[in-house]
Amino acid sequence: MDTDMERKVAAEKEMREWCVALPKVELHAHLNGSVRNSTLLSVELAKQLGDKGVIVFEDVKDVIMKDGRSLPECFKLFDLFHILTTDHDTVTRIAMEVVEDFAAENVVYLEIRTTPKNNEAKGMTKRSYMNAVIKGLKAVDAVDVVLFDSKSRTNDTLTCTPTIGLDGDIKKRRIYVRLLLSIDRRETTSAALDTVNLALEMKDQGVVGIDLSGNPVVGEWETYLPALQHAKELGIPITLHCGEVANRKEIQAMLDFCPQRLGHVCCLNDAEWKKLKSLMIPVEICLTSNVMTGGAPSLELHHFADLYNAKHPLSLCTDDCGLFSTSLSNEYYLVAATFGLSKPDLFHLAQEAVQFIFADENVKMSLKEVFKHAEKRLT
Numbered sequence: 214m215d216t217d218m219e220r221k222v223a224a225e226k227e228m229r230e231w232c233v234a235l236p237k238v239e240l241h242a243h244l245n246g247s248v249r250n251s252t253l254l255s256v257e258l259a260k261q262l263g264d265k266g267v268i269v270f271e272d273v274k275d276v277i278m279k280d281g282r283s284l285p286e287c288f289k290l291f292d293l294f295h296i297l298t299t300d301h302d303t304v305t306r307i308a309m310e311v312v313e314d315f316a317a318e319n320v321v322y323l324e325i326r327t328t329p330k331n332n333e334a335k336g337m338t339k340r341s342y343m344n345a346v347i348k349g350l351k352a353v354d355a356v357d358v359v360l361f362d363s364k365s366r367t368n369d370t371l372t373c374t375p376t377i378g379l380d381g382d383i384k385k386r387r388i389y390v391r392l393l394l395s396i397d398r399r400e401t402t403s404a405a406l407d408t409v410n411l412a413l414e415m416k417d418q419g420v421v422g423i424d425l426s427g428n429p430v431v432g433e434w435e436t437y438l439p440a441l442q443h444a445k446e447l448g449i450p451i452t453l454h455c456g457e458v459a460n461r462k463e464i465q466a467m468l469d470f471c472p473q474r475l476g477h478v479c480c481l482n483d484a485e486w487k488k489l490k491s492l493m494i495p496v497e498i499c500l501t502s503n504v505m506t507g508g509a510p511s512l513e514l515h516h517f518a519d520l521y522n523a524k525h526p527l528s529l530c531t532d533d534c535g536l537f538s539t540s541l542s543n544e545y546y547l548v549a550a551t552f553g554l555s556k557p558d559l560f561h562l563a564q565e566a567v568q569f570i571f572a573d574e575n576v577k578m579s580l581k582e583v584f585k586h587a588e589k590r591l592t
């Protein structure tokens with residue numbers, strides 16, 4: 214006879230497996246925050262730089278392996294990540310691995326965001342950085358990566374319709390990947406404008422939007438506004454990191470700007486909360502990240518519950534799955550375990566996220582098919 218504990222463990226295992234099998238849409242994943250620890254710690258990266266005296270390997274190892282991370286610690290760590298990762302070959306490797314990892318847990322649509330970087334010493338420009346990212350996406354072999362917008366491809370239907378076999382199963386695992394270019398809050402207006410112009414230039418290469426991110430205590434809204442306004446005028450969809458800290462003026466300005474999506478929305482006051490809900494701006498929810506960095510006091514008290522109960526448009530995301538040792542399946546599991554959502558509720562949540570993707574209608578239609586097909590199996 215199973216004990217209560219054994220039954221609980223078995224139920225958790227079954228639920229976790231179900232969350233992995235669930236097709237998922239990831240809308241908020243930073244490339245350099247999603248790097249595997251094993252890659253960061255690998256001989257080729259950290260050790261090599263340690264040997265060259267660029268970093269002290271033992272110090273780096275401790276920071277990388279640490280569990281809890283405050284918001285300021287995260288940004289220190291990103292500076293370190295960038296020392297480790299910013300050369301073309303490493304960027305290519307990371308982009309490839311990140312897609313493989315998301316695909317392995319049944320993410321069917323992935324928007325990766327990354328900050329195009331100039332690095333004179335490495336002969337790197339924002340454009341060459343992005344070319345290295347795209348090279349990585351194209352190098353993925355384990356799954357079928359659909360990168361370009363269907364209208365820019367000749368064999369439209371072939372690439373955008375999931376291959377359904379006679380038995381009704383999808384024959385080959387397929388992941389749609391799109392890119393968002395991030396403006397780092399440390400950047401100047403002119404650098405931010407360069408990023409927007411690059412996004413326009415690369416819109417036939419899988420770039421579908423602009424993100425504003427970076428250390429939330431750094432920079433001024435007025436610095437990025439001209440670039441964001443330019444993106445808006447060009448019709449490029451925008452998502453903003455909003456309210457990771459209680460910066461009233463900026464939160465107001467972001468809500469007034471009315472982007473296509475907002476990330477985090479942790480520190481909103483009652484009036485801002487009301488405004489967000491009335492504007493119905495879809496929110497990228499990052500549970501683990503917010504709890505670890507102090508944006509939410511605990512999982513139980515996370516603002517997910519309020520938004521979910523208010524039927525506000527939202528999508529579960531990982532933010533930095535490497536940095537916070539999570540996965541999108543784990544975020545779905547946490548929602549079930551913490552807020553009591555059932556399997557049909559979780560399925561609906563994952564399916565609804567398709568509405569908020571920045572890729573075109575053809576991709577949306579293909580994803581709807583993927584969910585329709587999976588529904589029979591999973592609910």
Ligand code: 6MZ
Nearest residue numbers: 243244245246291327328395426427428454
């Ligand atoms: C704000 C974040 C972030 O662009 O080099 N980034 N910005 N809040 C967060 N929550 C914890 N997590 C990541 O990826 C790393 C960069 O993404 C932004 C930061 O600017 C960080 O340097 P890329 O690929």
